[in-house]
Amino acid sequence: MPTKEDLAIAKQMPDAGGHFGQFGGRYVSETLMAALQQLEQTYEKLWRDPQFQAEFDHDLAHYVGRPSPLYHAERLSRELGGAQIYLKREDLNHTGAHKVNNTIGQALLAKFTGKPRVSAETGAGQHGVATATVAARLGLECTVYMGEEDIRRQALNVYRMKLLGAEVVSVTSGTRTLKDAMNEAMRDWVTNVDNTFYIIGTAAGPHPYPKLVRDFQSIIGREARQQCLAQTGKLPDALVACVGGGSNAIGLFHPFIEDADVRMIGVEAGGYGIETGQHAAPLSSHCRPGVLHGNRTCLMSDEGGQVIGTHSVSAGLDYPGVGPEHSYLQEIGRAEYTAINDDEALHAFRHLTLTEGIMPALESSHAVAEAMKMAPTMGKDQIILVNLSGRGDKDIHTVAEIDGINF
Amino acid sequence: MSRITECFNNLKSQGRKALIPYVTAGDPEPKVTLPLMHALVESGADIIELGIPFSDPMADGPVIQLACERALLHGTRLVDVLDMVAEFRKTNQTTPVVLMGYLNPIEVMGYSAFADKAKAVGLDGVLTVDLPPEEAGEFNQLMKASDIDVIYLLAPTTEEARIKQICAAGSGYVYYVSVKGVTGSASLNVAEVADKLEIIRRHTDMPVGVGFGIRDDASARAISEVADGVIVGSVLVNKIAELAGNQEQIPGAVAAITASMRQAMDK
Ligand SMILES: Cc1ncc(COP(=O)(O)O)c(C=O)c1O
Numbered sequence: 001m002p003t004k005e006d007l008a009i010a011k012q013m014p015d016a017g018g019h020f021g022q023f024g025g026r027y028v029s030e031t032l033m034a035a036l037q038q039l040e041q042t043y044e045k046l047w048r049d050p051q052f053q054a055e056f057d058h059d060l061a062h063y064v065g066r067p068s069p070l071y072h073a074e075r076l077s078r079e080l081g082g083a084q085i086y087l088k089r090e091d092l093n094h095t096g097a098h099k100v101n102n103t104i105g106q107a108l109l110a111k112f113t114g115k116p117r118v119s120a121e122t123g124a125g126q127h128g129v130a131t132a133t134v135a136a137r138l139g140l141e142c143t144v145y146m147g148e149e150d151i152r153r154q155a156l157n158v159y160r161m162k163l164l165g166a167e168v169v170s171v172t173s174g175t176r177t178l179k180d181a182m183n184e185a186m187r188d189w190v191t192n193v194d195n196t197f198y199i200i201g202t203a204a205g206p207h208p209y210p211k212l213v214r215d216f217q218s219i220i221g222r223e224a225r226q227q228c229l230a231q232t233g234k235l236p237d238a239l240v241a242c243v244g245g246g247s248n249a250i251g252l253f254h255p256f257i258e259d260a261d262v263r264m265i266g267v268e269a270g271g272y273g274i275e276t277g278q279h280a281a282p283l284s285s286h287c288r289p290g291v292l293h294g295n296r297t298c299l300m301s302d303e304g305g306q307v308i309g310t311h312s313v314s315a316g317l318d319y320p321g322v323g324p325e326h327s328y329l330q331e332i333g334r335a336e337y338t339a340i341n342d343d344e345a346l347h348a349f350r351h352l353t354l355t356e357g358i359m360p361a362l363e364s365s366h367a368v369a370e371a372m373k374m375a376p377t378m379g380k381d382q383i384i385l386v387n388l389s390g391r392g393d394k395d396i397h398t399v400a401e402i403d404g405i406n407f
Numbered sequence: 408m409s410r411i412t413e414c415f416n417n418l419k420s421q422g423r424k425a426l427i428p429y430v431t432a433g434d435p436e437p438k439v440t441l442p443l444m445h446a447l448v449e450s451g452a453d454i455i456e457l458g459i460p461f462s463d464p465m466a467d468g469p470v471i472q473l474a475c476e477r478a479l480l481h482g483t484r485l486v487d488v489l490d491m492v493a494e495f496r497k498t499n500q501t502t503p504v505v506l507m508g509y510l511n512p513i514e515v516m517g518y519s520a521f522a523d524k525a526k527a528v529g530l531d532g533v534l535t536v537d538l539p540p541e542e543a544g545e546f547n548q549l550m551k552a553s554d555i556d557v558i559y560l561l562a563p564t565t566e567e568a569r570i571k572q573i574c575a576a577g578s579g580y581v582y583y584v585s586v587k588g589v590t591g592s593a594s595l596n597v598a599e600v601a602d603k604l605e606i607i608r609r610h611t612d613m614p615v616g617v618g619f620g621i622r623d624d625a626s627a628r629a630i631s632e633v634a635d636g637v638i639v640g641s642v643l644v645n646k647i648a649e650l651a652g653n654q655e656q657i658p659g660a661v662a663a664i665t666a667s668m669r670q671a672m673d674k
Binding site: 025026027028029030031032034174179183186187190191192193194289291292293294296299301303304 | 460465472476484513514515538542561566573584589
């Protein structure tokens with residue numbers, strides 16, 4: 001168990017070089033170094049600037065619709081017969097997921113730095129939609145990279161992005177999923193570094209991205225902490241969030257790091273099962289550290305250091321790495337990581353829909369499934385706070401396909 | 408003195424510039440690489456940059472991405488690439504070989520195991536695209552202890568203070584990336600390159616190689632007039648791709664391109 005001092009240190013991470021212990025850092029080709037240094041300076045200045053903060057808060061309130069509710073899922077909790085489950089309703093945000101908290105913040109940075117074009121990678125398409133949305137609002141040119149396989153499974157979001165005026169580029173290299181979209185977005189950035197602001201969609205990538213994405217997403221945890229205290233008079237016993245790159249999870253976790261009694265549980269995609277090797281769970285399968293997309297983190301790669309293809313029913317979790325802060329929180333023993341398989345996530349998707357009338361994104365369904373496992377093992381007076389990171393509209397197509405239904 | 412430094416010194420005394428071809432090891436099949444390396448040397452190559460295949464070559468354009476995919480299809484791992492260097496050294500003890508690639512394969516092998524093997528097989532230098540000097544403290548130390556030169560990239564976006572810092576960290580030569588973009592991207596501007604090289608030379612006595620965007624005899628010659636080394640990759644890899652079905656023709660056809668560049672540079 002980490003000590004109080006350990007946790008105080010953890011809360012202050014990363015260091016000046018963007019390191020979270022042995023993880024994080026800035027592992028990029030030289031062409032990008034100047035842009036990252038400039039971004040770091042801009043961010044450090046603006047994040048402390050009252051005018052920037054006021055604009056960010058204003059947009060979160062009036063454009064995104066924050067604060068998002070903390071909802072007591074009474075029927076689900078009663079049925080499970082154990083802990084009380086509370087859902088942090090990021091699904092109710094404008095554009096339907098937590099992703100927009102981050103794109104609002106990064107688009108503001110783009111605006112302050114005067115870049116006329118933004119680019120992004122996307123898996124489930126939620127980050128792509130959230131980026132295209134803020135780009136439309138600010139009149140910025142927008143290019144979104146998306147793996148061919150994800151374009152197929154998230155067709156609705158692809159069309160949404162196009163309606164929002166974004167160019168969606170199909171990525172056909174490698175595994176044709178999120179990892180490859182990120183490669184392509186980095187290639188775009190190397191080429192267009194003078195006029196483009198790269199809006200990363202998760203708490204990964206080279207420093208300062210993991211830090212700034214976390215800071216923008218931490219609104220989730222700050223609100224949830226206050227709301228939980230206000231509604232129940234105490235802090236939750238456990239936080240549960242799904243982990244793809246880890247932005248919704250770190251946004252929830254970070255404000256609770258020094259609350260040592262609050263467990264933090266990150267749920268990765270178990271795919272067909274950890275034992276099959278076909279998953280996207282670098283932390284819960286105890287992968288060794290590796291370097292990909294600009295940072296050192298736990299990474300699914302083979303004996304030769306080649307990155308391994310992943311599998312998850314949910315496009316947004318289908319990523320072989322994870323944000324470096326999660327690798328760090330696991331290493332120091334502050335957060336725990338586990339995996340939920342495709343079929344368990346699909347069951348949770350249906351179950352939450354039927355019991356609470358809330359249709360979660362397949363990504364978020366992983367967190368719901370874990371909470372459903374935990375609740376019966378806990379007391380009725382205990383609280384599990386689940387980050388419901390997004391809504392499931394985008395996944396209806398995937399679920400229908402599994403049910404053999406074609407529209 | 409390292410083999411790389413010796414090579415540049417010899418060239419300098421002859422008033423010539425280094426021709427540095429890049430090929431991806433194991434492309435399209437492992438058995439092609441060794442004869443290809445020898446053919447490149449015969450055609451006039453001074454240093455060989457051998458690419459370590461990687462699943463996610465983020466700084467490379469489609470040509471080298473596909474080369475990596477072909478090489479990985481046949482399971483070319485970092486240990487195999489090092490073995491190729493060992494084989495090459497059996498008959499060639501003079502031409503420097505530099506491995507170029509991404510950090511993760513080296514990270515997974517372990518820096519110290521890599522340094523030991525690299526020394527044992529007779530490797531001369533290593534260039535890891537995604538390992539800037541800020542993150543390379545331990546790596547640099549281990550390589551230096553094994554007498555392996557660590558070659559760093561400089562980019563059009565690299566500011567002067569940083570040029571100084573990078574040149575201080577590296578050895579052998581520095582690699583100036585002539586365009587903002589991935590490998591194989593649009594043509595370069597020789598005047599701009601010359602201006603930047605002038606700044607770089609204020610901060611280092613090391614030779615400067617220029618790569619990215621050199622695609623024919625004319626651009627090789629133009630760059631050889633301003634730089635110490637001409638690095639050429641995508642055009643060669645393209646030829647390899649074209650001949651993937653006729654592998655016995657690859658060494659000859661690729662060497663024909665470098666031979667012609669050599670002539671253009673020496674005119
Ligand atoms: C609804 C939702 N939740 C979670 C994720 C996973 O991302 P992260 O781990 O960064 O929160 C995504 C990504 O697309 C998403 O759309």
